[in-house]
Amino acid sequence: MPPTASQAAPAVVIDALSKSYGKVRALDGVSLALSPGQFTALLGPNGAGKSTLFQILTGLFVADSGSVQVLGHDLARQPTRALAAMGIVFQQPSLDLDLTVEQNLAYHAGLHGLAGRRARDAIAEALALFGQEGARSQRARTLSGGNRRKIEMARALMTEPAVVLLDEPTQGLDPASRRDIVEHVARLTRERGLCVLWATHIVSEVEGADRVVVLHKGRVLDDGPPADIVARHGGAALEDAFLALTGREPAGRAA
Amino acid sequence: MAPVGTAAHAWTAMRAIAGREVTRFLRQTGRLISAVVRPTLWLVVFSAGFQNVLGVSITPPYENYVTYDVYMAPGLIGMVLLFQGMQSSLALVFDREVGALRLLLTAPLPRWYVLLCKLVAGALLGVAQAYAFLLVAFLFGVDLPPWGALTVLPALALGAFTLAAVGLLLSVYVRRLENFAGTMNFVIFPAFFFSTALYPLWKVRESGSDWIALAARLNPFTHVVETIRFALYGQVQPLSAAVTLLVGAAAFALAVQGYDPQRGVLGRKPRDDG
Incomplete structure (x- = not known):
């Protein structure tokens, strides 16, 4: 992907996104700018609007208002360019369990226009990145939950995206695999200058993030390095600050 | 319609999806x-x-009296395509349930092209299965012109495309696998029975069922079958071919609209994985 994205310019600009389902306001004027080389955690309880935000960022849904720019490409007007710059790990598993790991990755490579030698190299490199070389010719069905997730992450990164979106990627994993995956992605973020948005409701998972965005009832309640958020809202750790933030209803707002 | 990036990308993606x-x-x-x-x-x-109950008179494309198995063959080929069309729609519903559809719809390709790839894949499988059945029909001694196996190819491709497009359109509205059996009942059976697959139209009219004859005339599947029937004898039935093409194009256009998050039904539903 284009390495020309300047370090200073944000890779993703989300501007005043709103989305309602009937009377429920899932997103209420969310604005964020995400930078390259930054691991941003999108922290919010269930129903905060994280998944809605991801579905809009990945072009599956269209916002009622607001816009998204990815490397300067407007998602609504140039969806293919914006999508080409993104690697996505969905909340819901999305491997074809009947195919082998290699077939799954080759399929994805094809969707992104990688064929032949380029595809083979990308597959080998992606598998190596997550230590999954041995799984290559195994059927996805035979892999453990943690390894399936790693394959999905390898798949998201094999097209060398500038922006990586992960929607609760550790769901259903044991604590060890969870920590393993978080640390791995954090390292890749630094090494490759990726712009990472990692959605979760598990506070311990994102204590090492560069930046935490707290989303609650469709609104950004706070945004900053974990230490700053803790300092602002008291308590000993991020967990306390998170509970303080989301436990207290902002005055005058109906759900 | 947004253009596909490059021809090479388009081809690679087509191969991946069809593969x-x-x-x-x-x-x-x-x-x-x-x-x-x-x-x-x-x-x-x-x-x-x-065989002995139904005499089939000499109507185009037949130049001689034909036996019932010969009359039925195009209808049964149509049935193969019909089932495959519904199967490819089932495949999409399945993809939606296992999350594969998300992956497909977030690929850096225009959505209409992604759907076209799915359609082409379904049509290819349909044509291949139709040929497998045609071979069986020959083996069973059904008296079809041998060169008909060649001249029928465009009709098979057209019919397979149209029925796969109808299946694609259905998959916009059928959101769960459980609902799918019902849809099959309400689509496959009426499409097959109210058509010229089993009896010629005049036979139906002769028995006084004018409304069935009318339903059969309006049924797009009738036109798929008739296109195949004529093509087996190296002939083109212009009306049937045109209807088949138009229905296919219309179903595809509506399906593309249905899968468009800005206009279609998929973008409006909350928390779904379309």
């Missing part, structure tokens, strides 16, 4: 077997039973 469909199909040997066994049963049982 996945074919790989999945080949793994499901039951599907291939039933695709051939189903029409073969009809051919053997039905035509044996009705």
Whole structure:
């Protein structure tokens, strides 16, 4: 992907996104700018609007208002360019369990226009990145939950995206695999200058993030390095600050 | 319509999508077997039973008196395509449930092209199965012109495309696998029975069922079958071919609209994985 994205310019600009389902306001004027080389955690309880935000960022849904720019490409007007710059790990598993790991990755490579030698190299490199070389010719069905997730992450990164979106990627994993995956992605973020948005409701998972965005009832309640958020809202750790933030209803707002 | 990036990307993606469909199909040997066994049963049982009951007069494209199995063959080929069309729609509903559809719809390709790839994959499988059945029909001694196997190819491709497009359109509205059996009942059976697959139109009219004859005339599946019937004799039935093409194009256009998050039904539903 284009390495020309300047370090200073944000890779993703989300501007005043709103989305309602009937009377429920899932997103209420969310604005964020995400930078390259930054691991941003999108922290919010269930129903905060994280998944809605991801579905809009990945072009599956269209916002009622607001816009998204990815490397300067407007998602609504140039969806293919914006999508080409993104690697996505969905909340819901999305491997074809009947195919082998290699077939799954080759399929994805094809969707992104990688064929032949380029595809083979990308597959080998992606598998190596997550230590999954041995799984290559195994059927996805035979892999453990943690390894399936790693394959999905390898798949998201094999097209060398500038922006990586992960929607609760550790769901259903044991604590060890969870920590393993978080640390791995954090390292890749630094090494490759990726712009990472990692959605979760598990506070311990994102204590090492560069930046935490707290989303609650469709609104950004706070945004900053974990230490700053803790300092602002008291308590000993991020967990306390998170509970303080989301436990207290902002005055005058109906759900 | 947004353009596809480059021709090479378009081709690679087409191969990936069609390749996945074919790989999945080949793994499901039951599907291939039933695709051939189903029409073969009809051919053997039905035509044996009705051979002497139903005389088929000399109507185009037939130049001689034909036996019932010969009359039925195009209808049964149509049935193969019809089942495959519904199967490819089932594949999309399945993809939606296992999350594969998300991956497909977030690929850096215009959505209409992604759907076209799915359609082409489904049509390819349809044509392949139709040929498998045609071979069986020849083996069973159905008296079809041998060169008909060649001249029927465009009709098979057109019919397969149209029925796969109808299946694609259905998949916009059928959101769960459980609902799918019902849809099959309400689509496959009426489409097959209210058509010229089993009896010629004049036969239906002769028995006084004008409304069935009318339904059969309006049924797009009738036109798929008639296109195939004429093509087997190297002829083109212009009306049927045109109807088949138009229905296919319209179904595809509506399906593309249905899968468009800005206009279609998919973007409006909350928390779904379309």
